Amino acid sequence: MIHSLKDEFDVAVMCDVLEVSRSGYYMWVDRPPSPASIRRDGLIERIRQIHVESDQTYGSPRIHAELIEMKVDICARSVAKYMKRAGIRSKMHRKFKICTTDSKHHLPVFQNKLDRQFTADAPNRKWLCDITYVHTDDGFIYLSAVLDTFSRKIVGWSLSDSLDRSICIDALKSAISGRKKMPGGLSGLLHHSDRGSQYASSVYQELLRAWDITVSMSRVGNCWDNAMMESFFGSFKTELIYREKFQTRQQAKSRIIAWIEGWYNRRRRHSAIGYKSPETFEAELN
Numbered sequence: 001m002i003h004s005l006k007d008e009f010d011v012a013v014m015c016d017v018l019e020v021s022r023s024g025y026y027m028w029v030d031r032p033p034s035p036a037s038i039r040r041d042g043l044i045e046r047i048r049q050i051h052v053e054s055d056q057t058y059g060s061p062r063i064h065a066e067l068i069e070m071k072v073d074i075c076a077r078s079v080a081k082y083m084k085r086a087g088i089r090s091k092m093h094r095k096f097k098i099c100t101t102d103s104k105h106h107l108p109v110f111q112n113k114l115d116r117q118f119t120a121d122a123p124n125r126k127w128l129c130d131i132t133y134v135h136t137d138d139g140f141i142y143l144s145a146v147l148d149t150f151s152r153k154i155v156g157w158s159l160s161d162s163l164d165r166s167i168c169i170d171a172l173k174s175a176i177s178g179r180k181k182m183p184g185g186l187s188g189l190l191h192h193s194d195r196g197s198q199y200a201s202s203v204y205q206e207l208l209r210a211w212d213i214t215v216s217m218s219r220v221g222n223c224w225d226n227a228m229m230e231s232f233f234g235s236f237k238t239e240l241i242y243r244e245k246f247q248t249r250q251q252a253k254s255r256i257i258a259w260i261e262g263w264y265n266r267r268r269r270h271s272a273i274g275y276k277s278p279e280t281f282e283a284e285l286n
Contacts, residue, residue, distance in 0.1 A: 059083075060083055114126065123179070123282060186213060
């Protein structure tokens with residue numbers, strides 16, 4: 001306490017008030033740091049660096065997983081303790097969500113074959129699809145994403161200034177192009193989405209039929225039927241979108257691409273897959 005206030009108050013006065021000997025205080029100041037304090041300070045600096053690299057989104061469990069991968073011998077409780085001591089906290093905020101789904105149409109819809117069974121025993125067994133919006137000073141842009149439930153990887157995506165069906169078609173085509181040559185290909189793949197007109201459109205459904213992909217759709221107004229995709233968009237918004245202000249559409253698009261491909265797929269750790277990134281989790285299959 002005395003040391004932290006030495007620039008504001010006279011040390012001699014503080015020692016007298018707190019009944020601490022001045023010689024004892026100065027001996028403490030001149031004492032070299034102990035090996036334990038040196039290790040602690042080094043760990044806190046590593047924790048701070050990982051926190052910064054995560055754009056201040058990681059809490060103690062993910063930082064602990066990162067340290068373990070670095071071969072640092074530390075328990076999760078100590079990481080949480082050091083973060084609290086250093087004032088290192090995950091900075092994430094949630095905001096109100098608006099709807100991007102137009103289910104008031106007369107196009108054919110399909111039953112919910114996924115039935116909230118999100119687990120998969122291999123890649124390309126279950127894909128989830130949805131659309132979300134991003135506000136910029138130039139106006140809204142939209143992100144259509146395709147998520148593989150096995151690894152939580154975003155296997156296809158598309159960005160557009162428009163909410164028409166082409167954004168979903170482009171995202172699906174990118175997913176097919178990137179995954180069709182994997183072992184097993186797209187055989188037995190289940191595609192799940194909401195009942196929006198983009199996914200129910202004849203052009204979109206023709207593309208699914210061409211690849212013999214089974215169709216599943218959420219029930220009307222039931223977000224839990226696509227909960228894993230909702231979770232991804234929640235992370236996307238709280239870790240990136242709500243923490244930045246985008247002046248232009250192009251600025252937002254550049255940041256989104258970097259976040260998905262450079263951070264989320266390659267580096268972001270997921271508790272549900274052993275605190276590994278989606279790409280690492282899939283790579284360990286080989």
